[in-house]
Amino acid sequence: MEDYPLQVQELEKTFRKKLGLSSFKAVDSISFxxxxxxxxxxxxxxxxxxxxxxxxxxxxxxxSNGKASLWGLHPASLEVRKRIGYVPENPDYDDSFTPLEFMSMFSSMRRLDMSQERMLAILDRVGLSKWENVRIRSFSKGMKQRVSLALALQSEPELLIMDEPTVGLDPVARKEFRDIILAERQRGASVFFSSHLLSEVETMCDRAVILSKGKKVVEGRLEDLMRTEDHYSVTYRVSDDEPEELEVEAAVLQKTIDDLRGKGYSIIGVNPLYRSLEEVFLSVTSGGAG
Amino acid sequence: MKPVMTFALMTLRNLLRRRTIWGIIIVILIALFGIGQIPSYGVSIEGRFILDFGLFGLEIGALLLAIGLASNIYPRDREQKTVMPIIAVPLSRGQYLMGRFVGASIVEAAAMLMGCIGLMIILLMNGHAIPVDMLPATGLLLVEGWFLLAVVFFFSFWTSPPLNAPLTVLLFIVSQMSVSGFIKLFPQAPGLMRTLRLLLPHMDVFHIKDPIAHGMDIPGLYFLLAIFYGLAYMAFMLSVALAVFRSRDLK
Amino acid sequence: MKLTAVILITAVLLSLACKADYDIKEVAPPEHLGLEHHHEHDETDHEHEAETVELGSVHDESHEHDVSEISGSNRHVHDAGERSHCTGWFFNQPWAASFIWGKMVRDAVILLVLSAVILFVSGYRRKHQ
Structure with missing residues (x-):
């Protein structure tokens, strides 16, 4: 059996409230x-x-039930922690330190033995090249996010886990984050990231898992998720004119093609229609209510 | 060991950048200075008085420092979510606890040493000799302070900072009581009270200010045994604290 | 099953620890309490003594030691290390009661064993949750 970088099996998490008299199921038996x-x-x-x-x-x-494993191991095991990088949602660090101090301490805690040049190069990569010796106290939310990304990247992780990494970032910073994530994928890293910015997911992800009210509602390759099964686009040409396109329901697809051919038009292509991820999302989450 | 020591140094630097610690240290030094200024009052010999109250001040200082240093470390980390990236990746929960504890212990040790040196200076300024056992006595009080630190960490994993301080002070007070004194708190259930008291630490083990103030010799073996006992209880408290921490969800 | 075993081990160790009675007044041999020499006094209860000592009058204890220094209010003062009916409490502290030092060691060992058990079990539970 393949040991996936990340495997979640029937995961369930229930929070007890009011002295255990009531409870709230935050995650309900999800697997991916x-x-x-x-x-x-x-x-x-x-x-x-x-x-x-x-x-x-x-x-x-x-x-509360089920489990999550990384390369088949318990998440808290040392072997796992060596191989992952984590970017938390709205990270907050001890603000009396500088990014370079953090890089140095984290590298020591991870036994990475990094040179200062290497640390500066990572800070430069995330856009903090002129801020390495400035205390985090004066940093904006986006800059703290960059520190977080630098710390996650410092071990060249095999798996990057990111929780809403681009929330609160300006468009330029978001683009930079996207580029870094894609570069990490090219390096061979696996990336797992949560977001509710669907355009981001659309541009970066191979697959997506959609969650609603603690339950997994859809999982699959983006192409499969966005492709409609009941609507097709038929591209045809009338003599030497520019090609024209027609959207038809699956039920009448064959009849439409026959009609077009009957009129002497040439069929260039028949393709399934694609919805935007937002449309998919809204349809499966009933309008997006959590 | 390297991750723990790095995190301990990080904790140390963080604590030294906080104002609370300096406040407590200044209060201890002012208190010691005040003791040196008080005349003998005819109660006893002045040197004994300074030593007795000075060592008592150091003990209370150790308690205040333990509370001031440690009661807010974990709640603050949890509230600001700084604990998440640390525990998720570079450190295990045990390493986190040990790093925080060692960092706070170093501050406590430095503060106690400063207090001890301050007391020595006050004794010398008032023309009194420094007892041979003064440093070992401070060492014992330091072990007591470390034990109290472990207690504060233990409480911090399942209670809030405002409750942590009174609980620690309560434990400190009842742990000074003799078994018979403790039973008198609730004489209706002597058996229960006896068992309860015996489960609590015996902090009188760390009290040697009286014999030192009276210039008596304390066997070196006693210091070693008391330190061993104190460190063992500290280890026990830390292991219980870690067990609680390991079972906690970091929401 | 494992949890039951841990609870049992802990209970046994704690019951051993509970036997270590540090109330020196209860476990001290008579020679420590100085009863042979001071049978006319009850030295073991300092609080009781404090109530019965007449404040404001000098206690004559010259048969035992010199009152080295009396000043201010007329209190009696003992020489350092001198045992008398008023200094029993002073010697009923662990540093002076070598007969309980063994108990300190035993309790320390029990606490260390308990620590190891707790660490092992909590680590095991975390890994196998």
Missing amino acids: QLSTGEVLGFIGPNGAGKTTTIKCILGLLKP
Whole structure:
């Protein structure tokens, strides 16, 4: 059996409230896996259970049922922690330190033995080249996010786990983050990231898992998710004119093609129609309510 | 060991950048200075008085420092979510606890040493000799302080900072009581009270200010045994604290 | 099953620890309490003594030692290390009661064993959750 970089099996997390008299199921029996070198988007409205799932994956929360494993190992094992990078949602670090101090301490805690040049190169890569010796206290939310990304990248992780990494970033920073994630994939890393920015998922991910009210509602390759099964686009040409396109329902597809041929038009192509990810998302989450 | 020591140094630097610690240290030094200024009052010999109250001040200082240093470390980390990236990746929960504890212990040790040196200076300024056992006595008080640190960490994993301080002070007080004194708190159930008291630490083990103030010799073996006992209890408290921490969800 | 075993081990170790009675007054041999020499006094209860000592009058204890320094209010003062009916509490502390030092060691060992058990079990539970 293949040991996936990340495998979640029947994961369930229930939070007890009011002295255990009532409870709230944040994650309800979800399963999925991430293959090596893949970028998996984890989408869902606010309160859908994305962060809870990620915390279970990282061993910060104890699943009520089911399990999450990384390369077949427990999330808290040393072997796993060496191989992953984590970018938390709205990270907050001890603000009396500088990014370079953090890089140095984290590299020492991870036994990486990095040179200062290497650390500066990573800070430069995430856009903090002139801020390496400035205390984090004066940093904006986006800059703290960059520190977080630098710390996650420092070990050249085999798996990057990111929780809403681009929330609160300006468009330029978002583009930079996207480029880094794609570069990491090219390096061979697997990437698992949660987001509710669907355009981001659409441009970066190979596959997506959509969550709603703690349950997995859809999982699959983006192409498969976005492709409609009941609508097709028929491209045809009338004599030497520019090609024209016609959208038809699957039920009448064959009849339409026959009609067009009957009129002497040449059929150039028949393709399934694609919806935007937003349309898919809204349709499966009933309008997006968590 | 390297990750723990790095994190301990990170904790140390963080604590030294906080104002609370300096506040407590300044209060201890002012208190010691104040003791040196008080005349003998005819109660006893002045040197004994300074030593007795000075060592008592150091003990209370160790308690205050333990609370001031450690009661807010983990709640703050949890509230600001700084604990997440640390525990998720570079450190295990055990390493996190040990790093935080070692960092705070170093500050406590440095503060106690400063207090001890301050007391020595006050003794010398008032023309009194420094007892031979002064440093070992401070060492014992330091072990007591470390034990209290472990207690504060233990409480911090399942209670809030405002509750942590009174619980630690309560434990500190009842741990000074003799078994018979403790039973008197609730004489209706002597058996229960006896068992309860015996489960609590015996902090009188760390009290040697009286014999030192009276210039008596304390066997070196006693210091070693008391330190061994204190460190063992500290290890026990830390292991219980870690067990609680390991079972906790980091929401 | 494992949890039951841990609870049992802990209970046994704690029951051993509970036998270690540090109330020196209860476990001290008579020679420590100085009863042979001071049978006319009850030295073991300092609080009781404090109530019965007449404040404001000098206690004559010259048969035992010199009152080295009396000043201010008329209190009696003992020489360092001198045992008398008023200094029993002073010697009923662990540093002076070598007969309980063994118990300190035993309790320390029990605490260390318990620590190891707790660490092992909590680690095991975390890995196999």
